[in-house]
Amino acid sequence: MEIARSKGPDELLNWEDIQKMRYSWMVACEVMRLSPPVPGAFRRVITDFSYSGFTIPKGWKTHWNVYSTHLDHRYFPDPEKFDPSRFQGRGPAPFTFVPFGGGPHMCPGKEYARFRWKKAIPDEKIIYKPLPVPASDLPIRIEPCI
Numbered sequence: 397m398e399i400a401r402s403k404g405p406d407e408l409l410n411w412e413d414i415q416k417m418r419y420s421w422m423v424a425c426e427v428m429r430l431s432p433p434v435p436g437a438f439r440r441v442i443t444d445f446s447y448s449g450f451t452i453p454k455g456w457k458t459h460w461n462v463y464s465t466h467l468d469h470r471y472f473p474d475p476e477k478f479d480p481s482r483f484q485g486r487g488p489a490p491f492t493f494v495p496f497g498g499g500p501h502m503c504p505g506k507e508y509a510r511f512r513w514k515k516a517i518p519d520e521k522i523i524y525k526p527l528p529v530p531a532s533d534l535p536i537r538i539e540p541c542i
């Protein structure tokens with residue numbers, strides 16, 4: 397409220413304001429923990445390995461799942477409970493809070509939250525192959541929010 401009150405009638409939040417809104421950020425993280433926007437991703441197995449007594453052969457496709465990590469009581473006690481204070485201080489251990497993945501293929505979109513973007517071809521057609529996709533691969537122009 398303090399930040400909102402310091403703003404003019406049409407003045408938007410900037411990156412600095414958002415950095416100060418620690419509690420709002422903790423709420424956003426807790427929402428993404430309990431309801432991750434992306435449920436996980438696939439990985440092609442490039443070498444045989446064992447996990448939990450199962451042999452996973454090279455060439456298989458595996459799926460890593462965000463929910464199973466976010467609801468693991470070892471990392472998030474009482475995991476079903478909505479509790480933003482989990483993100484206080486140092487927050488969850490590395491690789492336990494993974495709405496954007498982790499490691500080299502972590503979502504690069506995380507950083508784009510700081511940018512506005514516009515379609516470079518406003519009336520770009522949608523083609524079907526067979527899923528609907530933008531005909532020219534959706535070129536965009538981006539500019540920083542601040």
Ligand code: HEM
Pocket residue numbers: 432433434436437438494495496497498500501502503504505506508
């Ligand atoms: C709340 C919004 C978003 C969430 C929760 C999210 C989540 C994810 C997750 C879980 C992955 C998989 C990472 C992995 O395979 O280990 C991913 C990959 C990716 N995301 Fe996002 N994403 C979001 C927004 C965006 C946006 C806005 C963009 C682009 C503008 C984007 C671009 C990508 C790309 C290109 C990859 C593939 C990265 C790679 O394989 O190297 N994402 N995202």
